[in-house]
Amino acid sequence: MLVRRASWSDVEEMCRIMVATEPYITLRYTWDMCCDTVESAVEEGWSLVAEEHGSIVGFILFRVFDGFPLGGYIRALAVAEKHRDRGVGSALMSKAEEKILEYRDNVFLLVSSFNKNALKFYLKRGYSIVGEIPDAIIKGHSEIIMRKTRSAEHKHGSNIDEQKPLKT
Ligand SMILES: CC(C)(COP(=O)(O)OP(=O)(O)OC[C@H]1O[C@@H](n2cnc3c(N)ncnc32)[C@H](O)[C@@H]1OP(=O)(O)O)[C@@H](O)C(=O)NCCC(=O)NCCS
Numbered sequence: 549m550l551v552r553r554a555s556w557s558d559v560e561e562m563c564r565i566m567v568a569t570e571p572y573i574t575l576r577y578t579w580d581m582c583c584d585t586v587e588s589a590v591e592e593g594w595s596l597v598a599e600e601h602g603s604i605v606g607f608i609l610f611r612v613f614d615g616f617p618l619g620g621y622i623r624a625l626a627v628a629e630k631h632r633d634r635g636v637g638s639a640l641m642s643k644a645e646e647k648i649l650e651y652r653d654n655v656f657l658l659v660s661s662f663n664k665n666a667l668k669f670y671l672k673r674g675y676s677i678v679g680e681i682p683d684a685i686i687k688g689h690s691e692i693i694m695r696k697t698r699s700a701e702h703k704h705g706s707n708i709d710e711q712k713p714l715k716t
């Protein structure tokens with residue numbers, strides 16, 4: 549698997565992954581909304597894709613500056629369903645965190661309260677819950693604010709070279 553910067557030719561595959569998965573389905577992200585999100589991140593330059601055998605299997609969109617007060621911000625992360633649980637999401641997170649923590653002391657992200665799998669994934673990666681925005685995007689569901697600090701990073705290690713090899 550190769551993690552590399554996203555380019556314009558990746559946009560359609562990235563939108564296809566995003567529109568087909570939770571939490572974006574429940575959050576009622578349409579094709580156009582997914583593409584707007586992906587395109588703006590590709591334009592800003594802070595977006596990575598994971599590629600396997602010439603196909604995009606996952607992506608991460610983030611901001612190093614101006615994303616969130618006090619730190620960088622993970623805007624979106626998604627791995628195509630059949631490629632999950634093989635370290636793709638961890639590899640994408642590690643690269644994005646590495647880039648953010650080069651300049652900032654914190655990484656922030658929002659996770660939907662119904663997205664228990666992602667919440668668990670982030671807790672395991674050293675994030676802690678620092679707040680909650682009720683009825684944030686749709687009524688009845690909150691967005692949980694999570695933070696990882698530079699010191700937590702040192703404890704858990706984010707160097708991509710430390711990742712387990714991919715299961716094949
Ligand atoms: C959350 C998400 C991005 C995680 O991606 P992923 O590629 O499945 O994550 P990983 O494979 O890196 O980690 C998941 C599990 O695989 C394990 N794993 C990590 N590297 C591994 C490897 N090399 N081999 C085998 N297993 C591995 C992890 O320990 C983890 O196990 P756990 O669930 O017991 O903690 C993915 O589930 C997803 O796209 N979900 C839908 C979109 C979403 O919710 N996005 C977040 C929005 S806030």
